[in-house]
Amino acid sequence: MSGRARLLTVVAAVLLVVGASTGYVWHVRGGTKADTGSGTVRLDARGRILFRDTAPGSGFGKVATVPLDRPGAARTVGGTRCDRVYAARGTGVCLQRTGPVPGTYVTVLDRELNRVRRVRTEGFPNRARVSGDGRMLSWTMFVRGDSYLRDDFSTRTGILDTRTGRLTGNIERIPLTLDGRPYEAADVNYWGVTFASDDNTFYATVRTAGRTYLVRGDYRAWTARTLRQNAECPSLSPDGTRLVFKKRVGAGGRPWRLYSLDLATMRETPLAEARSVDDQAAWLDGHTVMYGLPRHGGGWDVWSVPADGSGAPRLLIRDASSPAVLPR
Template identity: 55%
Template sequence: MTRRPTRTRLWALALAVLLLGCGAAGYTLRAAQRAGASRPSADASLTLDGTGERLFVRDTATGRVALAGRDGTRRTGGPVCDRFHAAGPTALCLQRRPGVPARAYAIVLDRRLHEVRRIALPGIPNRARVSASGRVLSWTMFATGDSYATSAFSTRTSILDLRTGYLVKDMEQIPLTLEGRRHHAPDVNYWGVTFARDDNRFYATVSTDGRTYLVEGDLRAWSARALRANAECPSLSPDGTRIAFKKKVSDDPKSPWRLYVLDLRSGREQPLADRRSIDDQVLWLDGRTLAYGHAGDVWAGPADGSGAPRVLARGASSPAMVR
């Protein structure tokens, strides 16, 4: 004989279903939150639009992009990034993903800092650059290692043309001319790209045979040639006549570099007044002033080697001047 369920059993069954449903909903919510945390989200009021020059930085405390005021104030609310750069109507956000091996995303953002394209990458985010027009982007990832101060590292640098959508996954494909001859070697590494205003010519660092070189490249001609040795992480001035870079001046792994500015016409190098070892791709705030990250803050100093460095933004990195 089949027993009819009692009122108590019915209530117990209903309670069990309710608890299971709440548990599933909680799991779904947590999964959605985890998924959402990996995607950049921005305050709708924080955009690249505005009057005059606007300095954006990565806020160290939150990892979010922020607008830094000249009075020391900071307006946060931008996307979460490990490296950031912006110019014109475009921003580039490099975002590390959790897990092993190291992985990341290169995320293209529009003027409202909304995501328009996402590219999955292997490695650790290292350098990010947007051309002045906002139409050509480049990023560098550490494929192995995480510091330029040792020889045990390898990089992978990409270029994305937003006009055509064409992606150069690895710049090592670009033919390199070194000392007047075509150079072939398995240890060629590119990093730290900076673009001229024509969105075609670029400068970058190449390492091979244990040495580093400043190279000038041509995207349309698909070529690059070395200009001089011992120059890393170049940054082209707004007028295209000078390049700021870091130069190795010591074998001490704790302080190997010093910042210099190269006059492309005369070939003259000028060291900056800041004698500290700076490991960053500097930013030209204007034709006279450079900004760079060091020791957890963004600093600024004259490009002609005079004066002294000053703190531009505390607890910040990845400066980007949007005009």
């Protein structure tokens, strides 16, 4: 290892230790513009799909929108750059990498993309969610490793209540009931939070002892319990009755398949998308989900597929990732 490489390694280690000992840096920047751009992207716009623009050029990495009923139409590109983005009811969360040492800003955006608050945390951006009314925010970072396929990966997932200001920078200490019994372990990792309409119930993935579980959490009681094994990155339907998740079905480069889960019966249904999807799907409407897929030869696109196992996948938005619906 060269002297420069050793120095970067030491710096990274020191910053991680400092971050662990001092916690998260919380900034309040009311009314400060996060970025300026050529388009007008508003998070309170109705009937739009918000996404991260991945088309080559000056708009790469910026937030963008297209009409919900015409997703193939010309996109409106704003000025705010995000590595992961999500929004609902005029509130957005934008994950932005900070530099060569693993670190990310979690930026809370208002309807005009003004930066309202910002959290400095460790790791690389991975997942982001906002509850349907814009109150609850969550994010997941890779803090070690860079893929769910690696045995050494570790995550850090945070939750913010924008109404009360309550911030939980890492939810791994939430009391967990696993298979009906209280459970504690040093290797517990959470990721992929999705919120119910009551802003209290949430679902997420937990991994421990080499296994993944779907959990249901109670935010006010601050508890979580497992519901089943082998369910990752859940996404709750608009009516709160179903989850779409990715299930590990293989190995190598095609390990996951999208499934839907009826929460009343716990019956699962494989979706018609046969390709491996490493994403937290989002609901396009009450019957359809959308998700990002890497394109052969480079680039990303957003695809959609019916949530009941019927039909076939279709290309929704080319050169896009991290989609979210801004409903009518």
